[in-house]
Structures are given as structure tokens and as C-alpha cells.
Amino acid sequence: MFLKRLSSAYLVEKDYDAPLFYREEGNKKFQEKEYAGAAVLYSKGVSHSRPNTEGMSLCYANRSAALFHLDQYEECLKDIVRAGMHGYPERLQPKMLLRKIACLVNLGRLQEARQTITDLESSLAAKPTLTPSSHQILQKNLRHLKMKIQEKENLPETFPAALTRAFEDMALGEKNKQISGASLSVSLHTDPLKGRHLVATRDILPGELLVKEDAFVSVLNPGEMPPLRHGLENKWDTRVTNGDLYCHRCLKHTLATVPCGGCSYARYCSQECMQKAWECYHSTECPLGGLLLTLGVFCHVALRMTLLTRFEDVDRVVRMLCDEIGNKDICLPENKNLVKTFNYTNRGESEENSKKGETPIPGCNVSGKYESNYNAVFSLLPHTEKHSPEHKFICAVSVSALCRQLTAASLQTQTMSLKSSKLKAVTPGLCADLTVWGTAMLRHMLQLQCNAQAITSTWH
Ligand SMILES: [Zn+2]
Numbered sequence: 334m335f336l337k338r339l340s341s342a343y344l345v346e347k348d349y350d351a352p353l354f355y356r357e358e359g360n361k362k363f364q365e366k367e368y369a370g371a372a373v374l375y376s377k378g379v380s381h382s383r384p385n386t387e388g389m390s391l392c393y394a395n396r397s398a399a400l401f402h403l404d405q406y407e408e409c410l411k412d413i414v415r416a417g418m419h420g421y422p423e424r425l426q427p428k429m430l431l432r433k434i435a436c437l438v439n440l441g442r443l444q445e446a447r448q449t450i451t452d453l454e455s456s457l458a459a460k461p462t463l464t465p466s467s468h469q470i471l472q473k474n475l476r477h478l479k480m481k482i483q484e485k486e487n488l489p490e491t492f493p494a495a496l497t498r499a500f501e502d503m504a505l506g507e508k509n510k511q512i513s514g515a516s517l518s519v520s521l522h523t524d525p526l527k528g529r530h531l532v533a534t535r536d537i538l539p540g541e542l543l544v545k546e547d548a549f550v551s552v553l554n555p556g557e558m559p560p561l562r563h564g565l566e567n568k569w570d571t572r573v574t575n576g577d578l579y580c581h582r583c584l585k586h587t588l589a590t591v592p593c594g595g596c597s598y599a600r601y602c603s604q605e606c607m608q609k610a611w612e613c614y615h616s617t618e619c620p621l622g623g624l625l626l627t628l629g630v631f632c633h634v635a636l637r638m639t640l641l642t643r644f645e646d647v648d649r650v651v652r653m654l655c656d657e658i659g660n661k662d663i664c665l666p667e668n669k670n671l672v673k674t675f676n677y678t679n680r681g682e683s684e685e686n687s688k689k690g691e692t693p694i695p696g697c698n699v700s701g702k703y704e705s706n707y708n709a710v711f712s713l714l715p716h717t718e719k720h721s722p723e724h725k726f727i728c729a730v731s732v733s734a735l736c737r738q739l740t741a742a743s744l745q746t747q748t749m750s751l752k753s754s755k756l757k758a759v760t761p762g763l764c765a766d767l768t769v770w771g772t773a774m775l776r777h778m779l780q781l782q783c784n785a786q787a788i789t790s791t792w793h
């Protein structure tokens with residue numbers, strides 16, 4: 334009950350009355366030339382809008398104007414397309430086309446700019462919808478843009494091939510055969526206290542790249558932002574959080590977000606990110622928004638970790654967990670148990686390790702090689718004995734609240750999936766083994782406390 338009350342203080346559902354409010358607030362910022370702030374408010378408007386309405390198209394259109402002033406021409410062009418897709422009114426088209434031409438000119442896409450000018454001129458000739466004074470202003474702007482095109486066309490090519498080398502291309506030097514993505518300057522070890530860790534094998538040079546690995550899981554940290562109390566003057570929230578500025582999947586900074594169709598809080602840098610997130614985890618997370626914000630980012634990471642795993646090692650890990658649950662609590666002090674667990678896991682597949690008599694390194698595959706996968710994450714130590722009883726209690730309560738909510742959402746999804754097959758894939762399978770998933774999430778929450786590096790958080 335208490336959690337329910339806390340969760341409901343977050344505005345995570347769509348409120349179709351909100352877009353107009355956010356658009357007007359955005360317009361105020363725009364007038365003050367605070368374009369980034371305006372763009373965020375328009376994004377909030379988009380998140381609450383019904384698709385294919387003038388409301389949504391105007392939010393996108395206004396945001397495109399803000400992005401234009403911020404010199405983000407590519408993003409501006411995308412928003413112009415989005416505004417058009419959601420029913421941008423005919424009477425405002427010339428203004429929008431003018432902005433499009435200006436973007437194309439600034440991006441050096443002169444051919445397309447010329448074509449758009451021709452389109453605009455012929456549509457103006459066919460349907461003169463503008464008042465004489467705005468027609469004059471438009472013509473003046475068009476003349477100016479044509480001049481700019483001519484100037485640019487006369488300039489010699491000034492863009493040599495890119496010379497910069499991205500971090501992604503940085504070489505690791507000699508590749509480590511035991512640890513994927515690591516250099517030969519480190520080797521992998523394990524001990525009961527530290528768990529799996531790296532040890533230097535030789536002197537390390539300043540700036541030497543040792544390990545390069547993508548985060549297994551990342552969740553956008555919304556930052557410290559208490560929910561708005563009910564009964565305050567403003568029903569809607571105009572404060573800016575990380576959630577407004579970064580893609581909720583790839584964490585890219587963006588002012589031109591695309592909203593989730595189901596909630597008002599998840600936003601993405603692109604349609605692709607939105608779809609990927611939906612397929613991989615957000616279809617489960619979407620109805621849990623308020624609860625996840627209340628329970629905090631560790632709980633969110635723990636849930637997402639188990640959701641992502643469904644696509645990787647799920648059978649194996651679930652089997653492993655089931656065996657463990659049958660005998661003992663998997664979250665109890667793990668020193669000996671964990672090694673046993675992994676001995677057990679590896680036993681059926683390879684006899685090699687036991688023959689050699691080496692202690693297998695938790696999370697590595699049968700031939701002792703480390704790779705970034707769920708097995709590797711799962712085997713990080715939770716250091717249960719070091720956590721306070723209060724902390725363990727909070728973790729357990731959080732996970733059980735999440736499990737309850739998942740069960741409720743699953744029942745709903747099952748009913749809905751009778752009508753729409755699109756949603757079916759996610760929750761029912763998860764809920765069939767809810768005890769197992771709950772145990773895995775609890776383990777991850779305890780791990781996170783002492784493996785802070787496991788989180789990719791965004792702080793600004
Ligand atoms: Zn993204």
C-alpha cells in the first residue's frame with residue numbers, strides 16, 4: 334500500500350491534457366531564447382500526446398524550431414518529418430518548409446535545398462494561403478536562402494576525409510586469450526574474498542588500454558528528483574531530469590526524443606532504440622514505471638539484467654538457480670558454495686578443469702575463458718555477510734514488490750495478448766518462474782551494492 338502511494342506520485346502515465354500546458358511553457362522558454370529548456374518541455378508535451386493529432390505534430394514542430402536555433406540541423410530535420418507524420422496543419426506548412434530549407438543549406442545538402450525551394454514555390458503558386466505581409470517575409474527569406482546556396486556552391490570543397498580516430502578503434506595491443514576484450518598486461522584470478530579479479534602481469538604504461546567491454550546492462554539514472562507532491566499548484570512537472578536529456582536505451586544525449594507509446598516517462602533517441610528497448614525489456618517495464626522510480630536504480634538494473642538474460646543464457650541460469658534453491662539460499666555466504674555451483678555447472682559439459690585440479694574461475698566458460706555474458710555477471714559476489722540486516726530487508730522488500738507487480742502485469746498481459754499477439758512474448762514466461770527470477774534479482778541487488786562498476790550511470 335505504502336509503495337503504491339509513493340509510486341503514484343510519479344507521473345508515468347500519459348495525460349492527454351498535458352501537451353498544451355507543456356507547449357505553452359516551452360513557448361515561454363523559447364521567447365526567452367532558452368532553446369534547450371524549450372526543447373525539453375516540448376519533449377514532455379510529445380510524451381503525453383496522442384499520436385496523429387495536431388497536438389503532437391505542433392510539439393514536434395516547435396521542438397524543431399528550438400533545435401534549429403541550437404544548430405542541431407539533423408535532429409531538426411527529423412522533427413520536421415515527425416511533425417508531418419502526425420498531421421501538421423496545412424496552413425503552417427510554408428513556415429516549416431522554410432526551416433527545412435535552412436537546415437539543408439546549413440548541412441551543405443544544396444541539391445535537396447534547391448528541390449525543396451521549387452516545391453515550396455509551386456505550392457505557394459497553386460494555393461496562395463498566406464496574407465500579403467507574411468508572403469513578403471517568406472519571399473525575403475527565400476531570397477536570402479537562395480543567395481546562401483549560391484555562395485556555398487561557389488566555395489571549393491573544404492572537407493577533407495575525417496582524420497579523427499574514435500575511441501572504439503583504439504587497439505588493445507596483444508589480445509588476451511583468457512579474457513576477451515583485455516590486453517596481455519592482465520590475468521584473471523579468483524579468491525573467496527574478492528571473487529573474480531584482474532592482476533597485472535607486467536608494468537603498465539600510462540595510458541595503456543587494459544580492458545574494453547560494453548556494459549552488460551545499463552539503466553538511465555534519473556538523478557535525485559523527488560516526485561511532485563499532490564495538491565501543488567502545478568499538476569505537471571516542468572523540471573528537467575536526466576530522463577529528459579538522454580536516450581533511455583543507449584544513453585545518448587539528445588534533445589529530440591521519441592516517446593514510448595505506452596508511458597510518458599521512457600524516451601529514446603530514435604525509433605530504432607524505442608523498438609529494441611520494447612522488444613528486449615520495456616514491454617515488461619512499461620507498466621512498472623512509477624514503482625521502478627520509487628524503488629531506485631539498483632532495483633531497475635536488477636530487473637533489467639534478468640529481462641535481458643532471457644535472450645542469452647536463460648535456460649542454463651534458471652536451471653542452475655533452481656538446483657540452488659532446492660538445497661540452500663543462494664544469497665547466503667557464497668565462498669565455498671559458489672565455487673561448488675560453478676563446478677556443478679561445468680561438470681556435465683567438460684571434465685577438463687577437474688582433471689587439471691585447478692579452481693575454476695566463476696563466470697568463465699568450460700575452457701576457463703572469460704567472456705561478457707550473464708554467467709559472468711551472475712557470478713559476481715553479493716558479499717551478503719557484509720550488508721546490514723536493514724539493507725538486506727529493503728532489498729528483499731523491493732524485489733518482492735516488483736514480483737507482485739510483475740504477476741499483476743502478467744495477468745493483464747495474458748488477457749491482452751488474446752487480442753494482440755505482439756505483447757505476448759514477455760511476461761508470461763517470466764512469471765512462470767517468478768521465484769527463480771526474484772531470487773536472481775535479489776542476488777543482483779546485493780551484488781550492485783559492492784560492484785558499483787557494474788552500473789553505467791549518467792551524471793551531468
Ligand atoms: Zn538510443
Ligand SMILES: [Zn+2]
Pocket residue numbers: 593594595596597599615618619620
Ligand atoms: Zn513505456
